Amino acid sequence: MQSLDLEVKTLIIExxxxxxxxxxxxxxxxxxxxxxxxxxxxxxxxxxxxVKKKYNIVLNADDNESRQHFASVNALVQLITASNSGE
Structure with a gap:
């Protein structure tokens, strides 16, 4: 999980x-x-x-739930982890 945390931070910066x-x-x-x-x-x-391009996750920008996923790096990591485990 820590490497995904760093990966998300790097994605944000880049x-x-x-x-x-x-x-x-x-x-x-x-x-x-x-x-x-x-x-x-x-x-x-x-x-x-x-996020969509790198992790193949589709989000609706107008969706309140999607906004919660962008609350913090931790929230994004949880979203990516949950989406990947569902495949």
Missing amino acids: CLNLEDIDASEIDSAEPLFGEGLGLDSIDALELGLA
């Missing part, structure tokens, strides 16, 4: 071009939006596309 942040600086429990990492709605779309 797909959003966050050049001045390292994966070790991202708290897995910290919110990705607002007060946490400070991502915005455009970042959410880009991250959603990256």
Whole structure:
């Protein structure tokens, strides 16, 4: 699970071009939006596309449940783990 955590953090950094942040600086429990990492709605779309492409997970951006999956790195890891175990 820890390697998936690092993989998700690296995906966030790469797909959003966050050049001045390292994966070790991202708290897995910290919110990705607002007060946490400070991502915005455009970042959410880009991250959603990256997650879809890398992990073959389809999310509805207007779906409240999908928003919860992007609450933190931990939430994304749980989503990916659950989706992969369901295959």
